[in-house]
Amino acid sequence: MSLSWHWLALVDERPDDATAAAPVHGADGAPAGFLAIWARRAKPLPAARRIDARLLDREGAEACISLVRPPPGVRLLFDDLAVQHARRAVLAALPLDAVTTLLSDASHFEGSLTVARGDGVARLADDPFARIFPARLLRVGAGVVGRLAAPAGPVIERYGSAQPWPQDRFAVAR
Amino acid sequence: MAPSSGEAFPDLVLRDHAGSERSLSDLVAGDPTVVQTYRGWWCPKEQAFLRKLVVLQDEMEVAYTRIVSISIDPPAVTAAFRAGLGARWTFLCDPDRVAQQQLGLLETTDTVYRPYVPAVFTLFPDLTVHRAYDGYWFWGRPTLAELRQDMRAITRAVRPDWAAPTPSPSVVDPGAERHEGETP
Numbered sequence: 001m002s003l004s005w006h007w008l009a010l011v012d013e014r015p016d017d018a019t020a021a022a023p024v025h026g027a028d029g030a031p032a033g034f035l036a037i038w039a040r041r042a043k044p045l046p047a048a049r050r051i052d053a054r055l056l057d058r059e060g061a062e063a064c065i066s067l068v069r070p071p072p073g074v075r076l077l078f079d080d081l082a083v084q085h086a087r088r089a090v091l092a093a094l095p096l097d098a099v100t101t102l103l104s105d106a107s108h109f110e111g112s113l114t115v116a117r118g119d120g121v122a123r124l125a126d127d128p129f130a131r132i133f134p135a136r137l138l139r140v141g142a143g144v145v146g147r148l149a150a151p152a153g154p155v156i157e158r159y160g161s162a163q164p165w166p167q168d169r170f171a172v173a174r
Numbered sequence: 175m176a177p178s179s180g181e182a183f184p185d186l187v188l189r190d191h192a193g194s195e196r197s198l199s200d201l202v203a204g205d206p207t208v209v210q211t212y213r214g215w216w217c218p219k220e221q222a223f224l225r226k227l228v229v230l231q232d233e234m235e236v237a238y239t240r241i242v243s244i245s246i247d248p249p250a251v252t253a254a255f256r257a258g259l260g261a262r263w264t265f266l267c268d269p270d271r272v273a274q275q276q277l278g279l280l281e282t283t284d285t286v287y288r289p290y291v292p293a294v295f296t297l298f299p300d301l302t303v304h305r306a307y308d309g310y311w312f313w314g315r316p317t318l319a320e321l322r323q324d325m326r327a328i329t330r331a332v333r334p335d336w337a338a339p340t341p342s343p344s345v346v347d348p349g350a351e352r353h354e355g356e357t358p
């Protein structure tokens with residue numbers, strides 16, 4: 001069975017062991033490190049967070065991203081009303097290329113990654129998850145993130161607490 | 175003829191309200207689902223019924239159950255209608271009336287719009303129809319209570335852990351840490 005989540009981190013140096021990685025630049029064009037994804041069960045770095053595995057696409061084109069992360073030392077339950085409302089707002093809007101929440105355990109919201117290309121880039125500034133924690137608008141090179149089918153809705157729950165939303169089905173029939 | 179109880183609902187492939195091609199089986203993705211056909215944005219009966227479904231989505235969104243709506247409206251019209259309703263589920267668009275013909279749901283009494291016959295189907299994850307409702311007359315449509323009963327019946331049938339897994343008395347450890355987030 002394929003993994004339903006992968007690991008993602010924004011790091012200073014390109015990791016040798018990542019499944020995919022590409023340079024990242026800020027809105028001002030300044031280098032901002034590398035966005036890396038690891039397709040494996042074991043956590044590769046302390047800073048890595050779980051993402052919906054479907055985001056990984058080594059053929060994915062260059063993209064703009066909104067990367068939302070909690071400030072150091074801040075933790076928020078995934079079931080917090082603010083996180084619920086952000087998920088609803090994502091479903092209500094026209095879809096962008098991809099979205100995933102970030103997880104480090106079964107209980108806490110650790111941020112989000114939203115991917116946009118073309119006309120959708122301007123809408124990254126209205127990322128609903130950026131109402132919860134600060135967002136960085138970045139440009140990531142090709143070969144890391146793809147384009148997903150939009151979440152079917154209206155489900156806002158995770159399919160198992162370890163699964164990053166919007167991963168949309170149980171791993172086994174239940 | 176539209177599928178009836180016990181029959182297979184076709185795995186339609188249509189564009190969604192954002193213009194992306196979607197298959198019904200991928201939208202259902204293992205969950206009990208309400209599939210609804212409606213005449214179009216302009217029909218007061220559809221507006222009234224969809225507002226009821228919008229109320230129900232607050233339960234559907236936490237219950238691993240889904241809604242899919244289908245009409246002949248094109249994506250741009252459908253997206254505007256969906257946004258106005260506040261719906262957060264996927265709407266499918268059949269402006270060429272291909273799926274309408276496949277389902278046998280052309281409303282022959284409306285020769286202007288040639289819309290879908292309003293209908294509601296509650297589906298098992300494998301797209302087998304649990305119940306079919308003919309909504310040509312408004313009162314033929316299911317109430318929210320009936321939809322809840324259908325979702326309960328399907329969920330009970332397809333979730334092996336419908337009866338909550340609990341420890342037997344001999345293995346209960348009162349000091350054990352509860353594993354968070356596994357409640358369905």
